[in-house]
Every structure is written in C-alpha cells, then in structure tokens.
Amino acid sequence: MVSIQNLYKKFGKNQVLGGVDLNIDKGGIIAVLGPNGSGKTTLIKSILGMVIPNKGDISVMGKNIKHSSDYRYQIDYLPQIANFPSNLKVRELIKMIKDLRGHTTEDLQLIEAFKLIPFLDKKLGNLSGGTKQKVNLVLTFMFDSPLIILDEPTTGLDPISLIQLKQLIQTEKNKGKTILITSHIMSFVEEVSDEIVFLLEGKIYFKGTIPELKTKTNQPDFEHAIASILTNNHA
Amino acid sequence: MLKILKYSFFDLMRSRWSYVYFAFYLLLGIVLLFLNNDLSKAVITLMNVIIVLVPLIGTIFGVMYYYNSKEFTELLLAQPLRRSSIFLGQYLGVALSLSMSLILGLGLPFVFYGLFKSNAIWDFSLLLITGTFLTLIFTALAFNIALSNENKIKGFGYAILLWLFLAIIYDGIFLMTLILFEDYPLDKLSLVGTMLNPIDLSRTLILLKLDISALLGYTGAVFKQFFGTSFGIIVSLITLVVWVILPVLRILSKSKRKDF
Numbered sequence: 001m002v003s004i005q006n007l008y009k010k011f012g013k014n015q016v017l018g019g020v021d022l023n024i025d026k027g028g029i030i031a032v033l034g035p036n037g038s039g040k041t042t043l044i045k046s047i048l049g050m051v052i053p054n055k056g057d058i059s060v061m062g063k064n065i066k067h068s069s070d071y072r073y074q075i076d077y078l079p080q081i082a083n084f085p086s087n088l089k090v091r092e093l094i095k096m097i098k099d100l101r102g103h104t105t106e107d108l109q110l111i112e113a114f115k116l117i118p119f120l121d122k123k124l125g126n127l128s129g130g131t132k133q134k135v136n137l138v139l140t141f142m143f144d145s146p147l148i149i150l151d152e153p154t155t156g157l158d159p160i161s162l163i164q165l166k167q168l169i170q171t172e173k174n175k176g177k178t179i180l181i182t183s184h185i186m187s188f189v190e191e192v193s194d195e196i197v198f199l200l201e202g203k204i205y206f207k208g209t210i211p212e213l214k215t216k217t218n219q220p221d222f223e224h225a226i227a228s229i230l231t232n233n234h235a
Numbered sequence: 236m237l238k239i240l241k242y243s244f245f246d247l248m249r250s251r252w253s254y255v256y257f258a259f260y261l262l263l264g265i266v267l268l269f270l271n272n273d274l275s276k277a278v279i280t281l282m283n284v285i286i287v288l289v290p291l292i293g294t295i296f297g298v299m300y301y302y303n304s305k306e307f308t309e310l311l312l313a314q315p316l317r318r319s320s321i322f323l324g325q326y327l328g329v330a331l332s333l334s335m336s337l338i339l340g341l342g343l344p345f346v347f348y349g350l351f352k353s354n355a356i357w358d359f360s361l362l363l364i365t366g367t368f369l370t371l372i373f374t375a376l377a378f379n380i381a382l383s384n385e386n387k388i389k390g391f392g393y394a395i396l397l398w399l400f401l402a403i404i405y406d407g408i409f410l411m412t413l414i415l416f417e418d419y420p421l422d423k424l425s426l427v428g429t430m431l432n433p434i435d436l437s438r439t440l441i442l443l444k445l446d447i448s449a450l451l452g453y454t455g456a457v458f459k460q461f462f463g464t465s466f467g468i469i470v471s472l473i474t475l476v477v478w479v480i481l482p483v484l485r486i487l488s489k490s491k492r493k494d495f
Contacts, residue, residue: 011494050312051494072315079313083306087249100238100314 001026001147001178002047007056009042009202016042017053018202026146029169029179031189034199035230040182041080043199044149047180048077060147073101078140080151080182086125090116090135093124097139107142113164114138130156141168148172148179154188166192190222198226200233236320236327239311243328247300253336256292260340268348274355275445278362281341282441285366286434290373291398293333297377298394300329302387312495322378322490326483330374334367341366361444365437368475372433373398375482382489405432413453425454426461430471433478440471 007020016039024030032040045051047058049065049072057064060071084093094107111117114134119127127135133156140148153165169192173179183189189196190210198206198213206213206229210222219225247253263284267277304325311321345359377394384390409428413421429435439455443464451459462470 045495048313050309052492069315069317072313075313077313079309083309085246085304085307085310087246096242097310097314100311100316 001061002180003059004043004047005057007043007046007058008054009039009046009051010054016202017046020056020199020202020204022197022204022207024178024180026178027173027176028194029173029181029192031193031196032180032182032199033189033196033226034205038199039202040199041151044077044151044180044182047149048072048075074145074147076140076143076145076148078136078148078150078153080155084124084132084135086123088124089121090124090127091120093135094139094142098142101143104142104144106144107138110138110141113168114161128156130158130161133157134161137165137168141172146177148177150179150181152183153181154183154185162188186223186226198229200229205229205233236324239316239321239324240328240331243300243304243325244332246304247329247332252296253332256333257336257340260337261344264341264344268344274345274348274353275358278355278358279445279447282362282438285337285362286369286438286441287402289337289366289369290402290434293330293370293373294377294380294394294398295391296333297326297329297374298381298390300325301378301381302390309495318490319487322382322486323483326375326378326486330371333370333374337366337370338363358441358445362441365441365475368479369433369437371479372475372482375479375486378486379482379489382486382493401432401434406435409435409454422457422461425457429454429458430474433475436471436474436478440468440475443467443471 002024004022007017009017034040046053065071213225217225217228219228271277380393381390439458442451442455458467
C-alpha cells in the first residue's frame with residue numbers, strides 16, 4: 001500500500017527523519033507513535049507530498065509519488081490542527097472540498113452523526129476547537145478512499161464523539177481500508193490499532209504488534225512498554 | 236486551477252478591502268473629472284497616481300493574502316491538486332480582483348463622463364492596461380517574497396522595501412548615475428535602466444502614447460529617439476509581459492520545492 005525507502009528530511013540544521021524504511025500492507029490500522037519531535041507529522045506529510053524529502057523514495061499503491069498529485073485521490077487526510085479559512089461557513093467549506101475532489105453523499109450521514117447541523121451556517125472562525133475537529137472528521141471521512149491518514153484524531157473530542165470516531169474507524173477497517181493513525185493517547189492506540197510503528201529521533205525503533213512490544217520490553221502493559229523505550233533511550 | 240482561482244477571487248470579492256479599493260478609485264475618478272473638466276489632463280493626473288499606488292496596493296495585498304490564506308493553502312495541498320494550480324490560481328485570484336477594482340472604479344466615472352465620444356479613449360485604455368500590468372507584476376513579486384519568507388513581519392518588510400525601492404529610490408539612484416557619468420554616452424544605459432524598473436517603464440509607455448515631450452524627461456526622450464513612438468510602445472509592452480512572466484515562473488518553481 002505504502003512503501004517508504006531510505007527517507008531523509010532536514011529542516012535547516014534539524015535532522016527530522018534519518019533514513020526511514022517502512023512498508024505498510026493493505027488493510028488494518030497502523031499507529032505511528034513517538035515522543036514530540038520524533039518526526040511523526042513529517043513522515044505523514046511526506047507521504048502526502050506536503051513535505052519534500054531530501055532523499056529517499058515513497059510510493060503509494062505501487063506508484064512513486066514524486067511530481068504527482070493524482071495519487072492523493074487514494075488518500076483521506078485528517079490534519080493535526082484543524083486550521084480552516086476562518087471567514088468560510090461550515091456548509092461552504094464542505095461544498096468547496098466536494099467541488100474540488102468529487103461528488104459524495106456520505107457527508108450528510110456524518111454531519112448527522114457528529115450533530116453538526118446547528119453549526120452548518122456558522123463561520124469556521126467562531127467554532128470551538130472540538131467542533132472544528134468534528135468538521136475536520138467529516139471532511140476526512142466523507143470520501144471513500146483506500147488509505148486514511150489521521151494525525152491526532154482525538155484532539156478536543158468529547159466522549160460521545162470519541163466513541164463515534166472509534167466506530168467510524170472500525171467500519172472503515174472492515175471495508176478493508178488501510179488506516180494510519182498518530183496519537184499520544186495510549187489507551188486509544190491500544191484499543192484501535194493492529195500494529196504499531198515507533199519512531200525515535202527520526203528512525204523506526206520498533207515495528208510490530210502490541211504483544212510483541214510488551215515481550216520485547218518486558219513490561220506487563222502497553223503504556224509502561226512505551227515509557228520504558230523512552231526512559232532507556234534518554235537515560 | 237480555475238476552481239482555485241474562483242474561490243480566491245470570490246473570497247477577495249467578499250472582503251471589505253476590495254470595496255475600499257474600488258471606492259477609492261471611483262472617488263478619484265469622479266473628483267478628477269469634476270475638478271479638471273478636461274479628459275486628457277485627468278488622464279495625466281491619474282497616471283501619476285496609478286503608477287505609485289497600484290504597485291503599493293499590489294504588493295501589500297499579495298503578501299497579506301498569501302499569509303492570511305495559509306490555512307486554506309494547507310487544506311488544498313492535501314487534496315489531489317497540483318501545486319502549480321494551487322499557487323497560480325491564488326495569484327490570479329488576487330491579481331484579477333485587484334485589477335477589476337481598478338478598471339471598474341476608474342472606468343465607471345469616465346464612461347458616464349462621455350469617454351466613448353472622446354479622443355482620450357485610447358489614452359485612457361492604455362492607462363488601465365498599464366495599471367493591470369503593474370498589478371500583475373507586483374502581486375507576483377509579493378507572492379515571491381511571501382513564499383520565500385515564513386516570517387510574516389519580514390515578508391511585509393521586504394514587500395514595502397521593494398515598493399519603496401522601485402517607486403522612489405531607484406529613480407534617485409538612476410538620476411545620480413546620469414549626473415555622475417554625464418561625460419559619457421548614456422543612451423544605452425538609460426534605456427536598460429528604464430526597462431529594469433516596471434514603474435519607470437509604465438510611465439514612459441503612457442507618456443509616449445500621450446506624446447507629451449515636456450513630461451518625457453531624458454530617458455523618455457532617449458526611448459522615443461531609439462525606438463520611435465509606436466515601436467517604443469510595442470517594446471515597452473513586451474517588456475512588461477516579460478516582467479509578469481519571470482516572477483510567475485519563480486512562484487511555480489519555488490512552490491514546487493517548499494515544505495508545508
């Protein structure tokens with residue numbers, strides 16, 4: 001599905017990614033974890049073509065993404081911070097994205113599910129963080145693409161919406177889609193993900209299932225397993 | 236690209252500043268006509284205003300729009316759109332809405348005054364064409380500055396400096412050079428000097444068309460002597476086109492290599 005070879009990225013003097021090799025197979029939920037500044041978002045943005053790598057190759061569905069934009073029809077992306085043009089109304093934004101990307105009817109269902117109907121005619125600049133995140137989720141899930149990338153999807157969501165998000169992720173997974181998630185909420189990751197990729201200082205430190213990680217670190221639970229990687233490496 | 240252009244254009248059309256800009260030109264046109272009562276004199280006054288003001292507004296609006304629509308741009312970048320169409324669309328959206336404010340704002344009062352029955356119609360059209368070129372050029376330069384500077388304050392600073400340099404300082408330096416080297420033949424130098432500054436070029440172009448030798452100045456006179464009036468107009472128009480194309484090409488190449 002996604003194959004990354006020898007990926008390097010530097011921002012000024014700051015080496016963010018230092019030789020990442022990663023293969024993501026079709027189907028299932030993969031969580032990308034790592035401490036702040038470990039390069040999670042840079043990795044995701046490289047897949048999306050928003051960050052141009054210094055070295056290395058990325059291919060999505062067997063095609064090299066360099067100088068191409070059409071492959072993004074295969075990707076639904078949820079950005080980390082929902083920064084929308086503040087003078088647009090929610091309805092206009094949804095309409096605009098549909099206009100740019102293609103027709104869909106999924107949006108009505110999602111708007112209903114996240115209880116966004118009263119906000120449709122409000123300007124995006126006046127919405128609360130959580131409501132913006134819900135709009136963000138609608139925009140991401142309204143298209144039926146085989147690869148879904150979610151950067152911190154739980155930010156600002158209330159418990160009901162969180163349950164809905166988890167259901168949504170499961171439904172999409174059952175359709176055979178590949179879902180890439182980054183999150184700092186360990187319980188959320190443990191609950192939803194099939195496999196985790198742990199980034200540390202721009203390299204992949206661990207790739208495998210959660211039980212494998214627990215055995216490797218000799219820790220009884222997931223949160224402590226992650227913590228032990230971090231303390232052992234930064235001690 | 237057309238879709239992006241459409242959204243940027245309507246986004247700007249809804250903003251208060253487009254109306255302020257439009258209203259300013261409307262007022263300027265009306266006042267000039269009533270105070271002057273002479274169409275060709277009004278055109279000359281307008282030229283002096285346009286040549287300084289249009290570049291200023293173009294640079295400021297260009298830089299401001301780029302920084303303000305950062306979120307919109309990031310949203311678009313994750314969509315299946317080419318970078319060239321995103322940035323070209325936004326650039327044209329800004330440049331065309333500014334040009335429209337200019338053309339409508341100045342055009343309406345002149346049309347009601349009886350422009351179509353007057354001889355000044357070609358002078359006036361050339362004025363609007365030059366104004367549109369200046370908008371296209373300076374908005375493109377502003378986008379270049381904004382693309383190269385992540386820091387808003389720096390970007391604004393450079394934009395203002397660029398305008399100040401081309402609108403005022405350049406002429407000063409140019410004049411000083413002419414005085415310093417007056418013993419040498421300066422025809423070619425002053426010709427090149429005029430071509431290198433779109434503001435000077437526009438002024439020369441309009442004055443050539445108006446055929447007012449007294450206002451042409453040294454460079455204008457050289458220009459006229461070298462190219463002749465009609466060929467001079469063609470040469471300066473072509474140079475203005477080059478002035479649009481070069482910065483636009485840099486927008487395209489710069490945006491291709493940028494990280495977001």
